[in-house]
Amino acid sequence: MAIDHLDGRLLVLLAKEPRIGVLEMSRRLGVARGTVQARLDRLQSNGVIRGFGPQVDPAALGYPVTAFATLQIRQGQGPDVRAHLATVPEVLELHTTTGGGDMLCRLVARSNADLQRVIDRVVGFDGIVRASTAIVMENPVPLRIIPLVEQAAAEH
């Protein structure tokens, strides 16, 4: 489950040059090709590597506005609200959090005006009592994992 130093270097290399092949990786890391293949297989069946899906930028798709909405849910309506939010394409992510009946979701929209439409669609559902939205202005640290990988790898 924990990763060692070689796994860490493998992940970092893979993050920097994702289209690289197994053979080239083995050359860069100074190990045999079989080793790289075995490590990769292990990391994937471990669940450490969830996948290699393309990282799509919503802004480039025409959705430059991001917002986070905190939702207060009526008791017992959780499952219904989840199902509802899952049907909204602009809901990119949804978490349930501590603090009675709260959810946090990440939204995108075509513009600030369009965000209103999205929010209306999101909160236009019976189980949602209250919603408070924070619009993202800057994203100084985009979603990242490498520093954590390096820390996890350094411990072994």
Next chain:
Amino acid sequence: MAIDHLDGRLLVLLAKEPRIGVLEMSRRLGVARGTVQARLDRLQSNGVIRGFGPQVDPAALGYPVTAFATLQIRQGQGPDVRAHLATVPEVLELHTTTGGGDMLCRLVARSNADLQRVIDRVVGFDGIVRASTAIVMENPVPLRIIPLVEQAAAEH
């Protein structure tokens, strides 16, 4: 900048089977290999596809606890706080949001107890006035983009 139907199918296919090759994609989509290559190149230089980095699961790395922290920043301390948070591996993401001096960041930790250490490290910085943390319990909708891609593609 906007994507058409073929781009959409390409992205969906790529999301489902990321390790697929260009040739196989062209067969599945029923177009020439050159077309797939050209579309992929265009999507990447467009910035629609940011990359193909491995999606690493923090939980599998030993960090099963996720939390969102809202930070209140002292006027003018924004840049310093950003630089500080960027040095903390457990900070996976950082946004600045509307509402005077607020930031929202995503944290991970080894346990609820460990979360305290992470938060202490995050807020142990002069420019941060107040922090409120919400621990994630469930993640009914994991970060996704495909529904949005399909919506964007359907418009052309």
Next chain:
DNA sequence: TCTTTCACTGCACACATTGTTCAACCGACA
């Protein structure tokens, strides 16, 4: 209408990589 432009197609070639298997080696451990 004519012409230019552009994306797509189908094909070709040399080359590199992949998946797979094998025997051998090594350190850790009982």
Next chain:
DNA sequence: TGTCGGTTGAACAATGTGTGCAGTGAAAGA
């Protein structure tokens, strides 16, 4: 000492990649 898991280096056929090119068709502009 013997076993085990992980690593190595090698080999093989099969496949995919990068690249270039000529032909086609449809849309855009003159």
